[in-house]
Amino acid sequence: MNTNFSYDVHAGDIEQGGSASAMLKAELRKMGVCEEEARRAGVTVFEGEMNLLVYATNGGTVNAKVTPEAIDITIEDTGPGIDDIDLAMTPGYSTAPDWALNLGFGAGMGLVNMQRNADLFEMHSHKAEGTVIRCRVNRRENAKTS
Numbered sequence: 764m765n766t767n768f769s770y771d772v773h774a775g776d777i778e779q780g781g782s783a784s785a786m787l788k789a790e791l792r793k794m795g796v797c798e799e800e801a802r803r804a805g806v807t808v809f810e811g812e813m814n815l816l817v818y819a820t821n822g823g824t825v826n827a828k829v830t831p832e833a834i835d836i837t838i839e840d841t842g843p844g845i846d847d848i849d850l851a852m853t854p855g856y857s858t859a860p861d862w863a864l865n866l867g868f869g870a871g872m873g874l875v876n877m878q879r880n881a882d883l884f885e886m887h888s889h890k891a892e893g894t895v896i897r898c899r900v901n902r903r904e905n906a907k908t909s
């Protein structure tokens with residue numbers, strides 16, 4: 764059975780931070796997805812939703828599709844977009860605003876963390892259009908539910 768999740772993340776709404784990740788992990792556990800895969804998907808979504816909250820002018824969406832093979836996560840926004848993806852992916856690089864730094868964000872590790880926790884990671888961004896990140900967490904054979 765395939766299941767789809769969709770969450771809207773509102774720009775700057777720090778109270779909402781982490782809720783997409785928490786909801787997805789709860790759903791994955793209910794579906795019988797193993798702890799390690801739920802954790803990796805949860806970390807990926809957490810970093811993605813935090814970036815929407817901090818950087819995306821209009822907020823954005825987190826979508827996840829769970830199949831017996833994988834958890835496919837898409838995180839997208841409509842701007843401002845990223846000029847230099849290689850630079851954004853560099854560990855320690857951050858343009859986090861003061862309010863986010865004061866809350867302990869802005870280590871410049873979020874995108875790297877997403878890439879490390881996902882089996883597949885791709886990011887597309889254009890200044891005028893926004894950013895789309897696609898991540899896949901593969902499910903192990905013995906952990907599949909119907």
Ligand SMILES: Nc1ncnc2c1ncn2[C@@H]1O[C@H](COP(=O)(O)OP(=O)(O)OP(=O)(O)O)[C@@H](O)[C@H]1O
Nearest residue numbers: 814818844851857858859868869870871872873874
């Ligand atoms: N959706 C986005 N739209 C525009 N810029 C982004 C977006 N996501 C990330 N960035 C840019 O990429 C940089 C690196 O992001 P990354 O998540 O790796 O680190 P961070 O958010 O700065 O710090 P951390 O995630 O460790 O708290 C950000 O500082 C920002 O400049």
Ligand SMILES: [Mg+2]
Nearest residue numbers: 813814873874
């Ligand atoms: Mg981040």
